[in-house]
Amino acid sequence: xxxxxxxxxxxxxxxxxxxxxxxxxxxxxxxxxxxxxxxxxxxxxxxxxxxxxxxxxxxxxxxxxxxxxxxxxxxxxxxxxxxxxxxxxxxxxxxxxxxxxxxxxxxxxxxxxxxxxxxxxxxxxxxxxxxxxxxxxxxxxxxxxxxxxxxxxxxxxxxxxxxxxxxxxxxxxxxxxxxxxxxxxxxxxxxxxxxxxxxxxxxxxx
Numbered sequence: 001x002x003x004x005x006x007x008x009x010x011x012x013x014x015x016x017x018x019x020x021x022x023x024x025x026x027x028x029x030x031x032x033x034x035x036x037x038x039x040x041x042x043x044x045x046x047x048x049x050x051x052x053x054x055x056x057x058x059x060x061x062x063x064x065x066x067x068x069x070x071x072x073x074x075x076x077x078x079x080x081x082x083x084x085x086x087x088x089x090x091x092x093x094x095x096x097x098x099x100x101x102x103x104x105x106x107x108x109x110x111x112x113x114x115x116x117x118x119x120x121x122x123x124x125x126x127x128x129x130x131x132x133x134x135x136x137x138x139x140x141x142x143x144x145x146x147x148x149x150x151x152x153x154x155x156x157x158x159x160x161x162x163x164x165x166x167x168x169x170x171x172x173x174x175x176x177x178x179x180x181x182x183x184x185x186x187x188x189x190x191x192x193x194x195x196x197x198x199x200x201x202x203x204x205x206x
Contacts (some may be wrong), residue, residue, distance in 0.1 A: 014122075014155075014159065015154070015155040015159060016105070016110065017104045017109070017110055017122060017125035017126065017129065018101055018102075018104040018105030018106075018109065019105070019154075019155075020129050020154070020155060020156050020159055021097075021100060021101045021104050021105075021125070021128070021129055021132065022101045022105075023150070023154045023155075023156050024129055024132040024133050024136075024149070024156060025097040025098070025100065025101055025132065027133075027136065027147065027148070027149055028097060028132050028133075028136040029093070029094045029097060031136050031139055031140045031143075031145055031147060032055070032090055032093050032094070032136075032139065033090045033094070034143070034145055035051065035055070035090070035139065035143050036143070039051055039142070039143045040052035040055070040083065042142050042143065042205065043142065043205060043206060044138045044139065044141070044142040045137075045138045045141055045142065045199050045200065045203040046135070046138050049138075051139060051142050051143065052083050054135060054138060054139060054142075055082070055083050055089075055093075055139065056079050056080070056081055056082050056083055057079055057135070058131060058132070058135045058136070058139075059082035059083070059089075059092075059093055059096065060076070060079045060080060060082065061128060061131045061132075061135075062093070062096045062097055062100050062128070062132070063096055063100075064076060065100060065103075065104075065124070065125075065127075065128040066096075066099050066100050066103040068114045068115050068121075068124050068128075069100075069103035069104045069106065069109045069114070069121075069125070070103060070106070070109075071112065071114050071121075073116070074115065074116075097132070100128065100132075104125050104128075109121060109125070110122045110125060123163070123166075123167070126159065126160065126163035126167075127163075127167075129156070129159065129160060129163075130160055130163065130164065130197070133149050133156065133160060133193075134193070134194065134197055134199065136149075137149065137190075137194065137199075138199075141203055141205070142205055144205075148190075149190055150190070157189045157190055157193060158189075160193055161189060161192070161193055164193060164196050164197060165196070168180075168196060168197075177196075177197050177198050178197075178198025178199075179198055180195055180196050180197075180198060181194070181195040181198060181199060181200050181201075182195065183195040183201060187201065
């Protein structure tokens with residue numbers, strides 16, 4: 001299939017992806033629910049997205065990675081306007097994150113390979129865990145909310161730190177990560193993770 005090789009973080013005793021996604025989802029849903037309609041055009045730390053565009057991107061990721069957990073094809077060719085699709089998009093996002101957690105908690109979800117590049121399934125699960133963590137920080141920072149991704153040391157940050165260290169070189173070649181942003185001595189694990197993914201932990205809405 002592809003010669004792109006992103007190894008899976010196979011650490012003995014590693015937390016299950018479904019378990020980690022449940023933690024991330026529990027932190028993500030309140031942030032999304034608190035976004036006001038008049039904040040949808042606000043800029044975010046992702047220079048290519050305003051709040052509405054980033055919500056649509058994250059929503060699409062959450063939906064499509066359910067398919068990848070089931071070893072089915074995913075479609076990232078275009079991003080639907082989930083926010084403008086009618087109904088309460090905040091509650092629909094909450095429902096889709098529940099489905100995402102269930103999909104990656106299913107027996108066999110982390111086994112084998114999945115996706116167009118036939119990557120290790122656990123690596124793919126860590127990708128959506130990363131999006132459901134750093135993009136929610138993006139949204140929180142853009143809308144003036146506090147966000148702490150891993151308050152109980154549940155393994156989210158350790159897992160993502162290991163995964164990003166392995167994925168980053170290839171992700172930068174593919175344009176998925178920007179160049180790393182230096183962080184000061186004494187930065188938290190999360191601030192270092194943000195820096196590695198090309199984000200400025202001190203970003204302030206202009």
